Amino acid sequence: LSSGVGQLASESNQVTSGLGTLQSKTGTLSSGVGQLATGSNQVTNGLGTLQTESGQLANGITQLQTGSASLTTGVKNYTDGVTSLSKGIDQLAGSTGSLATDTNSLATGSSDLTNGLQQLSGSVDSQNKQAVESAAKLQESLTKYEATLKAKTNQDPDLVAGFEQLETNINALMTQTESSGTSLSTTLNQKLIPGSKKVSDGLTTLNQRVPTLTAAITGLQNGATKIISNNDQLVTGTNSLNSGINQLATKAPSLVDGVSQLYSGSGK
Structure with a gap:
């Protein structure tokens, strides 16, 4: 009995010691539980914020899709426009060769016209001088002859009257001829020849500028080629952005949905 009581006392001491140890750990456990509760609340709040922002994310993705569609349309319109521009430049370049030939021919023809008008003016002036003489x-x-007719004693009045009329008509015709010649000469020297020379000079200048125009068009072609090569990358x-x-x-x-489920679960 005494041995059993001693053993019981020993075990009682162990229980008491264990209870003391357990009691000392209860504060730590309580503190940990409090921290766990605080952390759980923070997780719940974070998930709530994440749930709200996930909705904004969905709206943002929708806006991205809309903007991407507009960008795709804009890129297509841009590339189509560049392609059309390139074709137009090629056509312009194809016409440049004939432009050089045409302007050269026009300049030569205009110069010949000016020379012809100057020769005509000289001829008109010569004819006017001859006409006056x-x-x-x-x-x-x-x-x-009129004096001879009138000096005759047996002059014919009808003949004299007819001659005077003829003289009047001839004088009028000569006056008209002289006036017409002067008018033609004035027109040639003051209008036609200066105008023709101005056109000739302008065409000559244009013909001289054709090489510069050709070089500029070649530069446009090279630029369009580079832009088109960049279009493919664009x-x-x-397409990668849309994907x-x-x-x-x-x-x-x-x-x-995952965020919503996490948030719902955190509440439990």
Whole structure:
């Protein structure tokens, strides 16, 4: 009995010691539970924030898809425009060769026209001079013949009257001829020849500028070629962007659902 009581006392001491140890650990356990509760609340709050922002993420992805579609349309319009521009430049370049030939021919023809007008003006001036000289001689002959008719004693009045009328008509014709010649000479020297020379000079200047125009068009062709080569990269980049956005849009709903489930579970 005494041995059993001693053993019981020993075990009682062990229980007491264990209870003391357990009691000393209770504060640590209580503190840990409090920290766990605090951490759980923070996780719940974080998940709530994440749930709200996941909805904004979905809206943002939708806006990305809309913007990407607009970008794709814009890139297509841009590349189509560049292609059309390149074709137009090529057509312009094809016309440049004939432009040089045409302007050279026009310049030569205009120069020939100016020379022809100058020769014509010289001819008109010469004819005007001859006409004036001939008119003076004719007028002198008419005056002498009229004096001879009137000096006759048996002059015919009808013949004299007819001659006077003829003289009047011839004088009027000579005056008209002289006036017409002067008018033609004035027109040639003051209008046609200066105008033709101005056109000729302008065409010559234009013909001299054709090589510069050709070089500029060649530069445009080279620039258009580089732009078109960049267009391929632009289209490829746009397609890659669309692909990435579509993949993100595909995964976004499951992400939002997962966040919602986590948030619901954290509340429990």
